[in-house]
Amino acid sequence: MIDTGLVRALVDGQFPQWAGLPLRRMAQAGSDHVIHRLGDDLAVRLPRHDGAIGQAEKEYAWLPRLAPHLPLAIPEPVAVGRPALGYPWPWAVSRWLPGEVATVEQFGESIQAATELAGFLAALQAIPAGDAPSPDGRSLAARDAETRAAIAEVSAVFDAASMTRVWEAALSAPEWDRTPVWFHGDFHTGNLLAVDGRISTVIDFGGLGAGDPAKDMMMAFTLLGPGPRAAFREALAVDDATWARGRGWALASGLNAYTSYASIDARVAAQTTRQIAQAIS
Template sequence: MEITTSLVRTLVDRQFPQWTDRPLTLVDPAGSDHVIHRLGDDFSVRLPRHAGAVDQAKLEFEWLPRLAPHLPLAIPSPVAVGEPDLGYPWHWSVSRWLEGSVATVDDDSPAVAVALADFLLALQSRPTGSLGSGRPLGDRDAAVREAITQVAGVFDAGALTEVWEAALAAPAWDRPPVCFHGDFHSGNLLTAGGRVTAVIDFGGLGAGDPARDLMMPFTLMSAANRTIFRDRLGVDDATWARGRGWNLAGGLNAYCSYAAVSPRVAAATTRQITAALAG
């Protein structure tokens, strides 16, 4: 969906007239799910680009204020949910602006690995309430196998298939469901000066298998720091295998969708897929 700055300006002015005097600036790149603008110095405005992200505004508005006091890293602080209007069909959000830049491999360190493991431990300790469980890993089987076929000229298709089939064959999570972020990778991490400042984008927030949140060690960390992260989090072999599968599914999807048009995504997802193969 085409979302222009003029549309966002009009939506804000009509629904939140108290902010009409705040300048609006497009944030680019903003990610695949939302168009993001900075509203003055204090706020960000996020409008979903596609139907897959339309529940995020209400989900975050309900859940993030509950979670924030119990987490060791900053997370978004929603202040308002906008209504569909002016031909724009979905709810949208206004949140407090979070300082920091999107994490890169230059931010990888043992201290960051520990900080991220501690964040997940805190998140997993929270009551799950009415959170949904999301789609199981097996639902992605056909799409992953098709993606492996597409990338066979770039990556080792046989090795990718082995990692994927090991993930599907790993014993399922048989303990009580825990809270998961659902899209916990370096693109949803803000840093400054070599330290983590915030975890963002909780559109995949749910309850169930913590393996869903094992993308971060493969998108950000070296092998040595992956080990520090895994040990701190106490991840067993079956959960790690499922986590490699979730990471592979996400990396292949992003590579096939965006690598041809974005060198930044191509480099990041190549590293992610290669790390999944390394384990």
């Protein structure tokens, strides 16, 4: 169990310069990390499971190099903590980021938000990626069996024919055959912060890598409605094949979250219901 007492002991033992700062757990921290605010200016993030390990070191190595080239703020890593006191993985300390998680209600119909997010991806993709880390995770093709199983499982809720059509179009789309470009890797609504009605920050770069940018098209289906989605695609000049693969990523990730969490979490149920519906519309 990752409780505040453990986090306090880890911080005090490894970073005594922060031992006197107040520490409080943040209630909404997502499914991958436990997050505590440390004083006014720092955040401590500890992976909840082995699927989230490696992010602390990746962000510490790469985000300072990417940040100067990007039009939106991204996390500013300060330190990487070591496994200790029974906690098994590296963990991160970064600057505290102000803002609230962006919502569909705020930005789903915003052309401005759509073009700003496209601009962020365009700037990210323009950064030379010659020494970028290799992509993490499985390909679309590797998710075929589980995605088809999920389609069958939710066929009473969503149109199975439409889901199958979108999925098969994604699998049959030509693969990315151009120079690898940087991608965020988990570019969706929950990884955006907003301040004063504007998207301010992109967070959670655990999936950062270089290669096919299609996965980052998920944002178009998790946040944006039809009009802004079209503006997002036009601003990025996304070709048909990349768009089809991106729609497939949105469908597959939505189905995975829906079948795993919708029955126990009303917020996830609402978010993934919308995501799946937008992906097949």
